[in-house]
Amino acid sequence: MPYPPKLEQIIDLFEHLPDEEKRETLITYADQAKNQEPKEGDTFDLEDVRKDEECTDTVGIFLRVDPDKSAHFKVSLGPQVQTLTRAMTAILCKGLDGMKVGEILEVPADFVPKIVGAELIRARSQTVYYILTRMKSTAKVYMNRERENALS
């Protein structure tokens, strides 16, 4: 599956940046992660807030699905979540915004090294894949629930 257009734009930006600017851009995205947190009064179709072993702090995934099945994510991050994971959160919330919920499951993860760069993909940086995995898992639960509702 090709990357969704918004994510493709972000990947393209990173691929053309020298390493130092790549780091600075990641920091800018990490700073923006707080803008992706759910606000008071927001309503969602599915909320999944938990702390599990793949991440150093609690991460909440909040999914809202429009009548046309377009998906919109908000993500809450605990204070100990690493900077790279914060950056990937902002990138994914923007890059996947508006995709059909079923398409979320098909997004390939091989874009992560293109954004993060080989230098930053190291043993401890595997958690950069974590947010995408959680988003896909939330989308899958939503779809299964919808399927069950349709059958009942």
Add this chain to the structure above:
Amino acid sequence: MSDKYSAYAHPEALVTTEWVAAHLKDPSIRIVESNEDVLLYDTGHVPGAVHIDWRSDLQDNTVRDYISPEAFAEVCSKNGIGPDTTVVFYGDKSNWWSCYALWAFRLYGHKNVKIMDGGRDLWVKEGREVTREKPKYAKVNYPVPAKRYDKEIRAFYEETIKHSNENKPLIDVRSPGEFSGEITHMPEYPQEGVLRGGHVPHSKSVPWKRAANDDATFKSADDLRAIYEKEIGLKKGDDIIAYCRIGERSSHTWFVLTYLLGYDKVRNYDGSWTEWGNKVRAPIEKGS
């Protein structure tokens, strides 16, 4: 000097955040941030602090070893560190990584080293100044170290198995789950990189975190003695090896035993569990 610090064997190895704040412009001092979070320094750091990354700056990943003495001299030189500069390390995770960087500096014989007690977390919690401005220091001549102190402060597999066979003090500083073999990595991290779970035979479990308070400062000398001397029976003159998964958490324990409690012969087995747990025919024990 506070009562807490004066009770340590080498109180000069620790400084407070207040002391660092008062020495930000001292030319004889270089402040070094070293973290697990590879981008944390870029998000803001102690003014004037340079960043030394334990992987990209201090390790030669082509041979799983530390960089050559020539490369170490270059790392120091480009960061404005001379052979007499006092290097004050601090970082995230209760100073795990800064202790690791300090240990690496000691490998090359750099003498004037200190840890900022409480690390990055305490500095930020106290509302002290942070900046994103990266300092530029003029290059300094750092003579290539004549030797590396592997023999004195570093242990290899062969020395560690000999230690195990002779039932000498061997401290496993990983989490209880890693020690028992239930998991092969820290509880909050992906379970990766090693084939077998368990511990080196005859090693004793003292998770590194027990030496740190909740605010990331080191525990008092009395509290540390209660753990390492009363609980597991370390004695002056002991020949001690500490290990974890890759040698970073055990650097914290190495610092505690060497500088805070004053043991003369403490070595860090940096091959640690990623080597031992994968090594053909290396014996292991399971359970607590």
